[in-house]
Amino acid sequence: MSRVWRRLALLACLALVAPRLAAAAEPGVDPHAVYEKSCLSCHNEHAGDMSRQRLAVSKPKETLIVSRTGTGVEQLLKKHHGVKLSAAEAAAIIELFKKGLTWGGVFQHRCARCHGRAADFARATLTLADGRVRTQKGQTDVGAFLATHGEATATEIETLLEMLRYQVETKPK
Numbered sequence: 777m778s779r780v781w782r783r784l785a786l787l788a789c790l791a792l793v794a795p796r797l798a799a800a801a802e803p804g805v806d807p808h809a810v811y812e813k814s815c816l817s818c819h820n821e822h823a824g825d826m827s828r829q830r831l832a833v834s835k836p837k838e839t840l841i842v843s844r845t846g847t848g849v850e851q852l853l854k855k856h857h858g859v860k861l862s863a864a865e866a867a868a869i870i871e872l873f874k875k876g877l878t879w880g881g882v883f884q885h886r887c888a889r890c891h892g893r894a895a896d897f898a899r900a901t902l903t904l905a906d907g908r909v910r911t912q913k914g915q916t917d918v919g920a921f922l923a924t925h926g927e928a929t930a931t932e933i934e935t936l937l938e939m940l941r942y943q944v945e946t947k948p949k
């Protein structure tokens with residue numbers, strides 16, 4: 777087979793398995809854009825607030841469910857007030873909700889009693905400079921600062937930095 781044909785055959789195979797892979801990861805789909813396009817018209821809260829207030833991850837299968845009813849979110853969105861999502865869009869938005877829950881959980885556990893809401897704290901006190909999360913006052917590197925402040929583990933600090941960065945990046949202009 778020529779290289780072109782081999783590549784086409786490979787693409788055909790990928791097209792067949794793609795819908796199954798979609799649940800794992802889908803670069804190229806912006807979950808926030810999906811939320812804004814498909815959910816915000818009826819749900820006026822932020823995606824992060826929706827996940828913390830209404831959703832949970834069920835054990836042991838790590839499925840995202842509606843806390844109140846136990847319904848799987850993937851299942852809910854298949855028939856939900858005329859919402860039409862591709863498999864990739866549904867996977868992306870479910871991933872975002874799950875992240876929101878993990879992120880919020882660490883801050884909630886370690887930091888919230890002194891610093892309140894993560895988004896408000898991050899947006900009022902932090903900034904991004906040279907690709908790092910820093911304090912607005914003094915430009916302290918937050919990753920380094922957290923090694924001796926707040927009692928988070930190394931893994932939790934990674935999560936916190938990702939979450940804090942996200943809050944700063946999405947700060948309304």
Ligand code: HEC
Pocket residue numbers: 811814815816817818819830842843844845849852853856857858859861869
């Ligand atoms: C056309 C309006 C509409 C759109 C668009 C919409 N929803 Fe809903 N949604 C509702 C209404 C109304 C309810 C409450 C009644 C119900 O459960 O059906 C609801 C309930 C929910 C619930 C369950 C909350 C609970 O506690 O039971 C979740 C989760 C949810 N929506 C997520 C989403 C997501 C995610 C999107 C976007 C992909 C979306 N919705 C788009 C109208 C909408």
Ligand code: HEC
Pocket residue numbers: 883886887888889890891901911912913916918921922925926927928936
């Ligand atoms: C027991 C209360 C307490 C806890 C818990 C706590 N902090 Fe703090 N944090 C403070 C106080 C008070 C300050 C301000 C004084 C200082 O710099 O020490 C501060 C300062 C900071 C600053 C620097 C802000 C600036 O503008 O200089 C950051 C960033 C920060 N905390 C992040 C966190 C994170 C993330 C966590 C959770 C892992 C956390 N803190 C846990 C009390 C706390």
